[in-house]
Amino acid sequence: MRDDEFIESNYTADDIELLSEMEGVRKRPGMYIGSSDGQGLHHLIWEIVDNAVDEAANGHGDTIRVTLHKDGSVSVEDEGRGVPCDIHKKSGIPAVQLIYTTLHSGGKFSAKNYNTSSGLHGVGATVTNALSEWMDITVCRDGLIRHIRFEKGGHLAVPLETIGNTRKHGTLVRFKPDPTIFTTVNFKWDTVYNHLQEKAFLLKGIRFILSDERNKLTHEFLYENGLAQYVEVLTQNKERIGDIAYFCDESSEIQIEVALCWCQKDYNKNLYSYCNTVRTSDGGTHEAGLRTGLTKAVNDWAIDNDIIKETAKLNGDDINEGLTCIISIKGPESAIQYESQTKAKLVSAQISPIVADFIATNFNHYLAERKEFALDLVKKCQASKQAREAARKAKEAARSGKAKKVDAIISDKLAAAQSKDYKNNELFIVEGDSAGGSAKSGRDRLHQAILPLRGKPLNTDNVTMEKMLQNTEFSTIIQTIGAGVGADFDVEDAKYGKIIIMTDADTDGAHIQILLLTFFYNYMKPLITNGMVYIACPPLYRVYKKSDPSHKFVYAWDDESLEEAKKKIGPGYGINRYKGLGEMNADQLAATTMNKATRQLMQVRIEDPLVVEKRISVLMGNDASQRRAWIEENIVFNEKDKFVEEVKN
Numbered sequence: 001m002r003d004d005e006f007i008e009s010n011y012t013a014d015d016i017e018l019l020s021e022m023e024g025v026r027k028r029p030g031m032y033i034g035s036s037d038g039q040g041l042h043h044l045i046w047e048i049v050d051n052a053v054d055e056a057a058n059g060h061g062d063t064i065r066v067t068l069h070k071d072g073s074v075s076v077e078d079e080g081r082g083v084p085c086d087i088h089k090k091s092g093i094p095a096v097q098l099i100y101t102t103l104h105s106g107g108k109f110s111a112k113n114y115n116t117s118s119g120l121h122g123v124g125a126t127v128t129n130a131l132s133e134w135m136d137i138t139v140c141r142d143g144l145i146r147h148i149r150f151e152k153g154g155h156l157a158v159p160l161e162t163i164g165n166t167r168k169h170g171t172l173v174r175f176k177p178d179p180t181i182f183t184t185v186n187f188k189w190d191t192v193y194n195h196l197q198e199k200a201f202l203l204k205g206i207r208f209i210l211s212d213e214r215n216k217l218t219h220e221f222l223y224e225n226g227l228a229q230y231v232e233v234l235t236q237n238k239e240r241i242g243d244i245a246y247f248c249d250e251s252s253e254i255q256i257e258v259a260l261c262w263c264q265k266d267y268n269k270n271l272y273s274y275c276n277t278v279r280t281s282d283g284g285t286h287e288a289g290l291r292t293g294l295t296k297a298v299n300d301w302a303i304d305n306d307i308i309k310e311t312a313k314l315n316g317d318d319i320n321e322g323l324t325c326i327i328s329i330k331g332p333e334s335a336i337q338y339e340s341q342t343k344a345k346l347v348s349a350q351i352s353p354i355v356a357d358f359i360a361t362n363f364n365h366y367l368a369e370r371k372e373f374a375l376d377l378v379k380k381c382q383a384s385k386q387a388r389e390a391a392r393k394a395k396e397a398a399r400s401g402k403a404k405k406v407d408a409i410i411s412d413k414l415a416a417a418q419s420k421d422y423k424n425n426e427l428f429i430v431e432g433d434s435a436g437g438s439a440k441s442g443r444d445r446l447h448q449a450i451l452p453l454r455g456k457p458l459n460t461d462n463v464t465m466e467k468m469l470q471n472t473e474f475s476t477i478i479q480t481i482g483a484g485v486g487a488d489f490d491v492e493d494a495k496y497g498k499i500i501i502m503t504d505a506d507t508d509g510a511h512i513q514i515l516l517l518t519f520f521y522n523y524m525k526p527l528i529t530n531g532m533v534y535i536a537c538p539p540l541y542r543v544y545k546k547s548d549p550s551h552k553f554v555y556a557w558d559d560e561s562l563e564e565a566k567k568k569i570g571p572g573y574g575i576n577r578y579k580g581l582g583e584m585n586a587d588q589l590a591a592t593t594m595n596k597a598t599r600q601l602m603q604v605r606i607e608d609p610l611v612v613e614k615r616i617s618v619l620m621g622n623d624a625s626q627r628r629a630w631i632e633e634n635i636v637f638n639e640k641d642k643f644v645e646e647v648k649n
């Protein structure tokens, strides 16, 4: 249908307003779905799923189906009451049409119904409609099957019609993303899988059925035990101390659900929080309440049982070490405030004491019934407290004088950077002494430091911190970075703004990358979460003119750019294939892999902690191809230090 027809048939001042609202979405998709890349594309699904989830979470239907179709469209189906189809009196337009063509459609966020999910900006299905080539909505309600269709960014194409009778109830939405808006319209099984799994963990008892008709895959998620099963998956490869503790209160206005456990040989705090099923990655008052409540419960138990004295209480950091915990709170819009539109941080002040009391009471009870576990836990927390105090004393001693000399004596292998402008300094961890030598002479001495590694580093997964610290390679890395380790690690103290892993582009090199990443993930996680860890990408080829090989040449990083390089040099070319860093001389290594203006770096990112935890077993297993897949999924290419594109698959 064309625009003029739309205006002709439904012409009111409101319609023009609606139309321009939807055009606004099309002009600035990023404002509504974050971006117009693959991530933004998937937001189209999340918006629709959120509505289905709201309906199910309010007690209407317990099954949600998501299907990826061969034609590139997606459908979402719920078993709820069906979107209302009655005519809105003031405008004469069916409710379903208004809901799918207006932003901020009122009523949805009423206090009675929890808006339990809602996407990045909570703007709902209208955004998906505006960014779709077409959208079909089929509603089963009041014994009737009704249908309405929009095309070309939300223009009414088929007005609401009754197409049959039914005894079912629910809503089916099918849409095809507009390829003129998105850089890709390829929905990814993994991305949808992970999103629905996360929602299923957070919405216990609700069944999600994901099908992909493109390759006949299907998967069902249903977690009757909710977050307890989430924590079980996150810790499946770790040594748990005791069982998973699970507490849930769904009877109050603020619903709280918590699952937690501690693991041996884990020095991280693995705490993930949610509000209304959206992850609050910057935490907030619910996380603060949890910390207060847990700390109180553990201290109370330990003092009551004469294990610690009033004067030697444990603090939140002592309790966090090795903790894996998911906390999810749900509440009406009126009780929930976020710091910003992105909903990354919860700021509602009243949530903190509510959560603290809930946890303190329940965990207190839990400990009282499990003396042996309680004792193990307190001992672990005490050990962590002692380690932290020792580290603090060492740091203070270092600051108070002896520190200045440390640079020189860290390791005779380290070639330090001259600048004290730490944020702009880069540490290259280089595979092998020979490449290390080239890197040392080719580097920018002011800002680049080189630490060569001999052989394979220790696999630090499932190893105690003591064992890791005995390893020369890692103790050198820890001293070089100078910001502590494990729970004592303080990213602010890091002597480098970038840690760059530079290995040969072969399987041994990939293995070294993985072993180093495992170490950083286990012991210096903030380096990764702050985007400070990179992988250097040496070129694979050098294409040169046979008649003038030292002046006419081009480097190529992959087979595609190799073809371009051949064309550029023209007839009479020769090719060097670099099998390792050692085959380049210092100048070549510097120009291709280290120089800020010409190198390519990959930034290591954690896109989804659940996915990462699930993948750790894959990562440390024996299958190199699976390992490579992990790297590719978790790494974003960084060309010339600028964000360029996400790696495909």
Ligand code: 28G
Binding pocket: 048, 049, 051, 052, 053, 055, 076, 077, 078, 080, 081, 082, 083, 084, 099, 106, 107, 108, 110, 171, 172, 173
């Ligand atoms: C399948 C994909 C996505 C939905 C419903 C059900 C109702 C509804 C949706 O109402 C307007 C606001 C509050 C009443 C509500 C049905 C009340 C009674 C609904 C969906 C009017 C929206 N009967 N199911 N919206 N309300 N499923 N699935 O979108 O006051 S959206």
